[in-house]
Amino acid sequence: MHEQSLNEWIARCQQGDTAAFGQIVTLYQSQIFAYVFRLVGNEDDAKDVVQETFLRAWTYCKTYDPKFRFRTWLYTIATNCSYDYLRSKKTLVPYAEENIILLSDQLANSNLEQQLLNRNIASVIAQLTHSLTPKQKLVFTLKYLEGLETEEITVITRLTAEKVKSNLYLAKKNIKEALRKMMIYEK
Numbered sequence: 001m002h003e004q005s006l007n008e009w010i011a012r013c014q015q016g017d018t019a020a021f022g023q024i025v026t027l028y029q030s031q032i033f034a035y036v037f038r039l040v041g042n043e044d045d046a047k048d049v050v051q052e053t054f055l056r057a058w059t060y061c062k063t064y065d066p067k068f069r070f071r072t073w074l075y076t077i078a079t080n081c082s083y084d085y086l087r088s089k090k091t092l093v094p095y096a097e098e099n100i101i102l103l104s105d106q107l108a109n110s111n112l113e114q115q116l117l118n119r120n121i122a123s124v125i126a127q128l129t130h131s132l133t134p135k136q137k138l139v140f141t142l143k144y145l146e147g148l149e150t151e152e153i154t155v156i157t158r159l160t161a162e163k164v165k166s167n168l169y170l171a172k173k174n175i176k177e178a179l180r181k182m183m184i185y186e187k
Contacts, residue, residue: 010070013061021061025054028071031146032078038141039082041130049085053078068155075148076156079138086134128175136171139164 006027012020032053037046056077064073129137138157142148143164148156153164 006070010061010064013058014064021058028074029054032074035075035141035146036078036082038129038145039137040085045085049078049081052081056081069152072152072155075142075152079156083134125175128178131178132171132174135159136167136174139167140171143168
């Protein structure tokens with residue numbers, strides 16, 4: 001996908017072209033779904049939040065500022081929609097075992113036994129993110145599960161770089177401590 005094509009689609013969307021918006025949805029829907037799913041923890045709810053995300057993106061596409069990356073703008077909308085949803089539920093439901101997205105790509109190793117152990121640890125880490133504060137969970141998810149850089153995270157969350165780093169530090173510390181208590185992490 002060329003940056004020029006994306007810019008053309010965005011410009012056409014801002015003119016009301018629904019076909020161009022369809023191209024953008026096709027390009028980003030799986031990324032946004034994975035991200036939202038990690039925040040809300042339920043497939044059906046994630047689908048609803050993703051739909052709301054793209055509805056808002058369409059509604060407000062004329063306000064998109066090209067000085068920011070489009071992906072960052074879209075993640076910001078997805079974050080806001082996810083938080084709106086979670087606030088409306090007022091209770092967080094932990095991931096069901098079958099709903100856990102594994103971090104196996106990041107933890108993978110050529111040794112099969114090590115891969116299985118890594119997948120189990122990844123499942124535990126995914127579950128432990130639900131015990132973090134909302135800010136810690138958000139920055140941890142954006143950094144380690146979505147692979148975004150601190151600069152993008154600051155734009156999406158409206159937190160300073162220092163706050164992002166502080167929340168990342170606390171999130172990692174809390175997860176390591178929980179893993180230590182479970183005797184999974186030794187350091």
